[in-house]
Amino acid sequence: SQQGEEDPQALSIQEGENATMNCSYKTSINNLQWYRQNSGRGLVHLILIRSNEREKHSGRLRVTLDTSKKSSSLLITASRAADTASYFCATDALDSSYKLIFGSGTRLLVRP
Amino acid sequence: DTEVTQTPKHLVMGMTNKKSLKCEQHMGHRAMYWYKQKAKKPPELMFVYSYEKLSINESVPSRFSPECPNSSLLNLHLHALQPEDSALYLCASSHTSGGRNEQFFGPGTRLTVL
Numbered sequence: 001s002q003q004g005e006e007d008p009q010a011l012s013i014q015e016g017e018n019a020t021m022n023c024s025y026k027t028s029i030n031n032l033q034w035y036r037q038n039s040g041r042g043l044v045h046l047i048l049i050r051s052n053e054r055e056k057h058s059g060r061l062r063v064t065l066d067t068s069k070k071s072s073s074l075l076i077t078a079s080r081a082a083d084t085a086s087y088f089c090a091t092d093a094l095d096s097s098y099k100l101i102f103g104s105g106t107r108l109l110v111r112p
Numbered sequence: 113d114t115e116v117t118q119t120p121k122h123l124v125m126g127m128t129n130k131k132s133l134k135c136e137q138h139m140g141h142r143a144m145y146w147y148k149q150k151a152k153k154p155p156e157l158m159f160v161y162s163y164e165k166l167s168i169n170e171s172v173p174s175r176f177s178p179e180c181p182n183s184s185l186l187n188l189h190l191h192a193l194q195p196e197d198s199a200l201y202l203c204a205s206s207h208t209s210g211g212r213n214e215q216f217f218g219p220g221t222r223l224t225v226l
Binding site: 044088 | 116118143145152153154155157160162167168200202204206208212213214215216217218219220222
């Protein structure tokens with residue numbers, strides 16, 4: 001399977017703390033994306049990082065990419081209860097620019 | 113308008129029923145997608161339409177039949193489904209060029225097959 005792995009599978013933190021989740025993938029990529037999904041809802045695109053970029057910021061989000069290790073991390077700083085959701089990384093597939101290969105996801109719980 | 117809409121939100125159907133899921137976007141995206149998602153799992157790609165033509169079918173059983181009537185609409189026709197087809201069905205859309213594939217997702221249809 002091309003599916004990436006994410007860890008941890010689940011993460012529980014206190015409001016105000018930082019949350020870090022990691023993604024590993026198996027093949028060469030053009031870019032890597034992170035998505036958020038609130039329970040039972042659609043996915044929301046958070047950030048895209050190209051293969052020639054090492055770090056990207058968007059508000060309280062910081063994404064890093066290490067193509068030599070085929071891994072990425074998503075850091076959410078100063079977490080809020082509203083950040084409670086599942087987070088998925090997604091990479092483009094080798095055989096199609098339309099396909100996204102999603103990681104297994106991290107379920108984040110931010111306790112008030 | 114940066115929204116993808118899906119109807120219905122919930123659907124319960126028997127194994128002999130025929131029903132359809134609908135998806136609409138007005139962002140000018142020319143790629144549209146159907147995904148199936150089981151609980152606590154990532155979305156699984158089912159179909160991709162590009163410029164209203166089916167470009168990817170991920171070996172989906174024929175009881176699922178997609179249709180793209182125009183560049184804004186995407187349907188998924190359901191017939192003779194099995195209980196294991198119960199899942200959240202997500203529609204998404206994206207641009208087709210530029211080397212970036214950010215996808216915009218609808219809220220999904222929660223399907224239960226009895």
